[in-house]
Amino acid sequence: MAEYSFPVALCVFEGAPSCYNQVAAPAGCYQKLQSHIPTPPFSHVLPALLCFKRGNCEAAGPEHLYLHLNTYSTLTFFSMSHPQKWTATFGALLKPPSLKRSVKTIIIHEKYRYPEHDYDIALVQLSKRVEFTSSIHRVCLPEPSQTFPYNIYAVITGWGALTNDGPTPNALQEATVKLIDSNTCNRKEVYDGDITPRMLCAGYLEGGVDACQGDSGGPLVTPDSRLMWYLVGIVSWGDECAKPNKPGVYTRVTYFRDWITSKTGI
Numbered sequence: 001m002a003e004y005s006f007p008v009a010l011c012v013f014e015g016a017p018s019c020y021n022q023v024a025a026p027a028g029c030y031q032k033l034q035s036h037i038p039t040p041p042f043s044h045v046l047p048a049l050l051c052f053k054r055g056n057c058e059a060a061g062p063e064h065l066y067l068h069l070n071t072y073s074t075l076t077f078f079s080m081s082h083p084q085k086w087t088a089t090f091g092a093l094l095k096p097p098s099l100k101r102s103v104k105t106i107i108i109h110e111k112y113r114y115p116e117h118d119y120d121i122a123l124v125q126l127s128k129r130v131e132f133t134s135s136i137h138r139v140c141l142p143e144p145s146q147t148f149p150y151n152i153y154a155v156i157t158g159w160g161a162l163t164n165d166g167p168t169p170n171a172l173q174e175a176t177v178k179l180i181d182s183n184t185c186n187r188k189e190v191y192d193g194d195i196t197p198r199m200l201c202a203g204y205l206e207g208g209v210d211a212c213q214g215d216s217g218g219p220l221v222t223p224d225s226r227l228m229w230y231l232v233g234i235v236s237w238g239d240e241c242a243k244p245n246k247p248g249v250y251t252r253v254t255y256f257r258d259w260i261t262s263k264t265g266i
Contacts, residue, residue, distance in 0.1 A: 088126055092135040094159050094170050099136065102127040107263050109256070118196050120216075120236045120251045123263055139221050139231045141266070144257040148232050150181040154202055154222035156235065156248070160214030168214065175209050177202045179222070179232070180247055190245050198255045200233045203247030211248040212241035220250050 083103040090099040105125035112119040132138060142148075157174045185201035186193050195201060202220055203210050211218060220233035233250025240246065260266060 083124075086124075088124065090130060090136045092172050094168075099130065099133075101130060109259065117194075117237045117249070118198055120198075121234060121256050121259075123260065139219065139229050141260065142230045142232065142254050142257060144254055146230070146254055148179060148222060148230070150179045152179055152222060153177070154179055154220050154232055156202070156211050156215070156218060156220050158211065158215045158218040158235070160212055160218075165213075177209055177220075177248065178204060180205070185247065185249075190247070191239075191249070195249065198252055199236065200250045200252040201247045202233060202250055203242075205245055205247065207242045207244040207246070210238065210242035211235045212238075215248075 083106045086103040086106070088101045088103060090101070103124055104127045107123040107125070109119045109121050112121070130136065148154075153176050155174055155176055157172055159170075159172055160168055162169060162173065180201040180203065182195050182197075182199070182201065184205075185191055185195045190205070191201075200220075215235040216237070218235035219231055220235065221229050222232050223229050231253050233253060236249050236251045238246060238248045
């Protein structure tokens, strides 16, 4: 079974080029000499390559800052205890990035145990705040009690391979998936009870569209009735890419909302 799991980079299987003013403004964190990890702005970030910021969220479209996590070494996770080895890059293109920031602190959830999938979330504090631009935006963080109906559409974005083991794009890609309820995702033919309350499934049971290797840490966003875009999930793991009965599995952000506040004050 080929799985994609933190820490890997972001890609979208069967995606299309993202409209930067509508869906995603990316940011990528990379280790000097190779890897990338997720890092949100204002001063902190989610291990999901996404940014959150204290302030108002405008109802203008899926606005979020995205951080690219890309690993080329099995030592990447362990190097997270050395934030000086990481750099965050922001923009809609991987090369050249429109903005870079050094990393001050990396906060990994206390219950996360590599290489397991549960509690798959981390925060990154940047050395300097990030100003939003036409290609660097924000997304709203949901409240702990906020609910998102199953079967609604959500958007994933990333720079990972376009097909299994395929080339990676320079321009941010996007794809639309559906939220899937945990009872369905825990059926024997799907993930056979492996989905915990801290996880969220999204994709299609018939397969075809999915996150993939290199996507971990990527944002899953969806609008509410006011067209305010929220970070619902963080790309975490799955069984290969876009297989029938194997949707993508995401970190459930609402579960960790209080934890985020306890670490950041946001």
